[in-house]
Amino acid sequence: MHGASIDRIAADAGYTKGAFYAHFASKEDLFLVVLDEHFATELARLDAVLTGAAEPVVEARRAAEDFLVHIDADPQWRRVYQEFATHAARHEAFRVEFAGRQRGLRSRLTEIFERWAADLGVEPSVPAADVAAMTFFMADGFLLDQIIDPELDIALYGKMFEVFVRGLMAMTDSR
Numbered sequence: 001m002h003g004a005s006i007d008r009i010a011a012d013a014g015y016t017k018g019a020f021y022a023h024f025a026s027k028e029d030l031f032l033v034v035l036d037e038h039f040a041t042e043l044a045r046l047d048a049v050l051t052g053a054a055e056p057v058v059e060a061r062r063a064a065e066d067f068l069v070h071i072d073a074d075p076q077w078r079r080v081y082q083e084f085a086t087h088a089a090r091h092e093a094f095r096v097e098f099a100g101r102q103r104g105l106r107s108r109l110t111e112i113f114e115r116w117a118a119d120l121g122v123e124p125s126v127p128a129a130d131v132a133a134m135t136f137f138m139a140d141g142f143l144l145d146q147i148i149d150p151e152l153d154i155a156l157y158g159k160m161f162e163v164f165v166r167g168l169m170a171m172t173d174s175r
Contacts, residue, residue: 028094031084032101038077039105045070047112052119057165059116064161068154071143078143085140106132125171138164 006027010020024030049063071078088098109132117124124131138160146152 028084028087028091028097031080032097035081035084035098035101038081039101039108042067042070043105043108043112046109047115050112050116050119052116052121056116056120056122056169057162060165061158061162065154065158067139068157078147082144082147102136106136109135122169122172124168126168131168134164135161 004027006020007017009027009030010017013020020030024033045066046063049066050059052059054062084094084098088095106129110129113124113128113131113135117128142152142157142160
């Protein structure tokens with residue numbers, strides 16, 4: 001984010017600096033649009049994978065591993081995302097916008113998890129909003145650690161979600 005000037009961003013996209021400013025007030029605004037697109041794509045993919053047709057553990061693991069394949073399709077994305085998260089921590093106005101996007105993502109995740117639980121015919125013991133938040137936090141943590149240690153295997157991420165869903169299912173069954 002900090003290393004790319006508006007001039008360079010506009011030139012790389014084949015536009016003038018004026019055209020950039022006709023659509024975006026800043027690099028932050030551009031990032032938020034890109035963030036919205038990434039979130040929307042991931043939510044649509046997740047909604048399609050969590051059908052309730054297979055065992056919950058199998059679907060969760062597949063969704064988690066597919067998420068990393070999707071993220072890896074744009075290798076710079078996780079670094080850009082982390083850079084903007086750090087930027088948000090230091091700039092209040094941007095933090096508010098960034099947090100709003102994350103809340104929106106978690107809200108949509110909540111809807112997906114509520115629909116998935118209904119498709120599975122289960123009454124979760126943990127509120128779907130909490131499951132959505134925990135899922136989001138696990139993804140953020142894993143993506144950051146994989147930047148630091150690229151040798152982390154995506155299978156570990158899938159296994160983490162398998163363990164998570166098994167725990168949720170056990171809590172549901174014990175009610």
